[in-house]
Amino acid sequence: MCVFSSVTLAAHNPVVNMDLPDVSVVQAGNKYYMSSTTMHLSPGLPILKSDDLVNWEIVSYAYDRLVENEEINLQNGKNAYGKGSWASSLRYHNNRFYVSTFSATSGKTHIYSTTDVETGDWQSHSFEPALHDNSLFFDDDGRVYMIYGGGQIKLIELDEDATSIKPEGLNKILIDNANLVFGEHDAGGLPAEGSQMFKINGKYYLFTIASPESHWSRTVIVHRADEITGPYESRIMMQDRQVAQGGLIQAPDGAWYAMLFGDRGPVGRIPFLVPVSWQNNWPVLGVEGKVPDILPHLPARAGYKGLVSSDDFERKEGDRLLPLVWQWNHNPDDKNWTLLSDPGRLRISTSRIDENVLHARNTLTQRTFGPTSSANTQIDVSNMKDGDVAGLIALQKEYGFIGVRAEGDNKIIIVEQAAPGSDKPVPPKSSVGSQASVPQGQEAVFLRIDCDFRTNVASFYYKFDDEDWIPLGSKLHMRYTIPEHFMGYRFGLFNYATKTPGGSVDFNYYQVGKRSEIY
Known part of the structure; x- marks a missing residue:
């Protein structure tokens, strides 16, 4: 008699072992979507899709060309290396996708939106100034905000259509020095940045990344408040393996995760998926505070199709001139x-x-x-x-x-x-x-x-x-x-x-x- 056993392969961290930094994730229907940073590359601000938070493919870019100037066009000895567009914020609101970013190359904050994230055209709006590491946030009362800054975290109100700063709208400092969570003696490291705001069960949760002054260690800090304007209470939520910056996502089965990135040298800043539990209305990241190697409840990665691809440069009628991996x-x-x-x-x-x-x-x-x-x-x-x-x-x-x-x-x-x-x-x-x-x-x-x-x-x-x-x-x-x-x-x-x-x-x-x- 032969006995057969089935083996279910589980997901491993990192969920994607390639450069996909500054991740921001939303759920729409039965799909997940994620934005990332590609800086000086064109097209830019990639949007990725997944069924399971593990296997991702590029489905669109928010823009073909960020701006036209000598830096981004590599003209007259100028360049945009390390610049272009930085950390984005992806949101899904009233059946519309929004993604915001900012750029030292353009000197502006950029907001793109579409009703069809995979095949539709992205509408583009921009305004000055460039709001650093901004988080686009739609509140339940219809008001729209951006939370941004480094060290000192600020809030500014936008128009209802999220295309410009609202004249005479709310504009205030939320947290004067987010690094004080490390203690006054250790607050001078990497200023807290990478803001991502979430509202869960009536409370506001602001994720930031920072490092203490005494040693380089990327750290997840969560700030919590009952009102968007504060006051905010701050806690260190994870300090492990240089994995930080990102935010929360809930799976259809009710499980919570944080999609973050980790510094991994020349291969880049790569995505890690961390389970989240809740204690006393605080999100608790990781397994005993650590990034797990194995994610037993999620399927294994099936390769990198849709993220990289070979190309024979043959095209059929209706094909893209260049696949999205380029x-x-x-x-x-x-x-x-x-x-x-x-x-x-x-x-x-x-x-x-x-x-x-x-x-x-x-x-x-x-x-x-x-x-x-x-x-x-x-x-x-x-x-x-x-x-x-x-x-x-x-x-x-x-x-x-x-x-x-x-x-x-x-x-x-x-x-x-x-x-x-x-x-x-x-x-x-x-x-x-x-x-x-x-x-x-x-x-x-x-x-x-x-x-x-x-x-x-x-x-x-x-x-x-x-x-x-x-x-x-x-x-x-x-x-x-x-x-x-x-x-x-x-x-x-x-x-x-x-x-x-x-x-x-x-x-x-x-x-x-x-x-x-x-x-």
Whole structure:
């Protein structure tokens, strides 16, 4: 007799092991929706959907282009790295979705809304000033507010349609120094920020993130009041594994959770789901105050479909030109990229001279993910001009790429890395193993990058045709930079000119996955 047993796989933390910081979650019908931060990338302010709080996919972006200026367009030596749009607040009110953010690049607070979060157009409104880490809040009496600030937490009233500040509306300080919860001797650390406001059973709960002065430890602080204007009582609710900033969500079965993010170095700030219980009308986070590794009542993650994806650049009628997993590094120059068919391929052309890869326009990116991820591409280099550089990058301030550099009639495969602590490249080496020649007449080159976030090292490879991958150059020691780029490493496809504009390269495909799955 055979005995069969069924095994139900449970969810594990982190629920998503990739850069999705500043999360804000709502429930609408039987779905969950989440917004996150992608700063200088375009399109921006991604909206994700899930059935179970564990498996997420991108379904839309609140904007295609945040603003038009030299910084976000990578013009005249300016950039928006580490800026763009920051922590958002996603809300669902009267069958309409609202998401707010703020931007040092535009100098404004931005509010987007739609009745169809997945396929509808987002209406855009903005106003000055840029309200830091704001939380959009609709109260039961019809009044609308934003709670914002760092250290000192403030409230300001908006018009009923949540499009502008209400003239002569409520405008006051809610908490003069939210860090005093650590004690006066320890209140000088990271000022409390990342506000998210909730109203539950008639009480107001304000979540913030902070760190004490004596040691760096991201901390969840919850402030509670009977009236939105206060007074607020504050408590430290969790201080574990650098996991904080986010807010509450209730599942249909009545269970409560907090969706937060945790700092995890070069892979970025990644989502953790923490169970919540209630004691004396206070939300108690975690299991005995800790972030659990296992979430037994939720299904296991089924992969990262909808968050990253391979692409053969073939499109059928009605398809999006670029799937939602793709984002440009800054606003693209749409005159200088295109998708070609038969066969499908992405062409990136050059129209100006650039100093290095971080200044190049039209770098097309996707997230990396942990613990290991790998990307590879095939690039047609036959239309490069002298001085052009094109390839595959692990993008951050301290970047590393493997690419092809055109030198007169010759083409050289190179590995370039930013110097530690700098966005300038390390001077090129002429030693054996640091570069390779492309044979005359060879038009296609295969390039590959492996990222291992257990050791925070990236490795570079190339090949021609159907042969074994050949390692090239030294390994990149990946490092998360704050406040410069302020995001996890991303894979990117790029092309830029250093001497003469007008060249182009074709990327024939993009493949991404766990290293063990694709090699």
